[in-house]
Amino acid sequence: MNNVRPENMERIVNSTLAKAFIEEQITEIRNQVGSGKVLLALSGGVDSSVCAALLIKAIGKQLTCIHVNHGLLRKGEPEQVIKVFRDEMNANLVYVDAVDRFLDKLANVSEPETKRKIIGAEFIKVFEEEARKLDGVKFLAQGTIYPDILESEKGVKAHHNVGGLPEDLKFELVEPVKLLFKDEVRVVGRELGLPESMVDRQPFPGPGLGVRCLGAITRDRLEAVRESDAVLREEFAANGLQGKVWQYFTIVPDFKSTGISDGKRTYAYPVIIRAVNTRDAMQATIEEIPYAVLHKITDRILKEVKGVNRVVYDLTPKPVGTIEWE
Numbered sequence: 001m002n003n004v005r006p007e008n009m010e011r012i013v014n015s016t017l018a019k020a021f022i023e024e025q026i027t028e029i030r031n032q033v034g035s036g037k038v039l040l041a042l043s044g045g046v047d048s049s050v051c052a053a054l055l056i057k058a059i060g061k062q063l064t065c066i067h068v069n070h071g072l073l074r075k076g077e078p079e080q081v082i083k084v085f086r087d088e089m090n091a092n093l094v095y096v097d098a099v100d101r102f103l104d105k106l107a108n109v110s111e112p113e114t115k116r117k118i119i120g121a122e123f124i125k126v127f128e129e130e131a132r133k134l135d136g137v138k139f140l141a142q143g144t145i146y147p148d149i150l151e152s153e154k155g156v157k158a159h160h161n162v163g164g165l166p167e168d169l170k171f172e173l174v175e176p177v178k179l180l181f182k183d184e185v186r187v188v189g190r191e192l193g194l195p196e197s198m199v200d201r202q203p204f205p206g207p208g209l210g211v212r213c214l215g216a217i218t219r220d221r222l223e224a225v226r227e228s229d230a231v232l233r234e235e236f237a238a239n240g241l242q243g244k245v246w247q248y249f250t251i252v253p254d255f256k257s258t259g260i261s262d263g264k265r266t267y268a269y270p271v272i273i274r275a276v277n278t279r280d281a282m283q284a285t286i287e288e289i290p291y292a293v294l295h296k297i298t299d300r301i302l303k304e305v306k307g308v309n310r311v312v313y314d315l316t317p318k319p320v321g322t323i324e325w326e
């Protein structure tokens with residue numbers, strides 16, 4: 001399969017077309033890998049999850065999925081990956097708890113781009129270590145999708161999710177969804193039986209909550225980001241905003257403000273809420289969240305999230321602000 005989507009390729013918009021695509025890919029994958037072993041970095045995002053589910057259907061235990069928990073994932077994500085892929089799909093899944101390792105490396109690092117580089121480099125290191133423990137793996141599967149290919153051709157970004165592996169670990173790539181657009185990947189994922197919460201996920205940056213815990217990451221603020229994000233997602237889902245808003249999340253900065261609780265002065269962190277709509281992430285507008293929903297979220301965060309005494313809503317469009325704070 002080459003890297004150009006044929007002009008006459010039908011858009012996968014329904015279950016019938018998804019079924020046909022899945023059958024076709026099962027044959028292609030089997031032809032490509034034969035009885036060979038395949039490795040996949042499974043983040044739990046839409047693309048890698050759909051890629052994994054396709055490969056599991058095609059070659060079962062010839063595939064080994066590696067899920068690296070770097071401590072910067074959202075609440076419940078590592079558990080969901082284990083439940084869906086190991087428990088329900090009976091896949092070979094290596095779960096790597098690398099939380100301490102990442103957080104130790106990131107301690108006292110406050111510059112956002114340095115944080116990104118450390119997270120990316122450490123991820124490759126962990127993945128490489130795990131890959132070396134497995135014998136005779138010839139193939140690396142990746143959830144590359146068509147926009148990744150278009151962007152890497154334009155030089156916007158390199159599309160390889162696990163690029164940068166050393167020379168002696170060169171694999172042949174298996175990229176079964178590389179000619180699909182995101183909406184098609186979702187249709188295929190549904191047809192493969194992946195849960196809606198996985199298939200219809202909002203975009204989530206590679207460095208995860210690490211760029212939402214501003215400045216040097218500390219465990220207490222990281223937990224505040226994770227817990228407040230979980231509250232926000234629950235309330236958006238409960239109030240019909242999931243799927244209507246492109247991206248919504250919380251941020252915890254590295255400064256405190258004064259508050260009062262039970263008649264006593266407090267000095268604690270604020271939580272910032274951000275909810276944006278966009279077509280291509282180049283420009284973004286602010287979603288008008290009903291005040292009643294914002295009040296409910298504020299109330300819950302103040303009650304349920306430790307170390308927080310203030311909640312604010314970010315009204316900045318992109319430009320001038322970027323979507324993420326770092």
Ligand code: XMP
Binds near residue numbers: 321
């Ligand atoms: P910005 O903040 O640049 O974000 O307006 C645009 C979109 O890109 C996501 N984003 C990232 N995704 N690695 C990623 O994989 C990153 O380092 C990164 N930084 C931002 C952001 O979540 C938004 O969807």
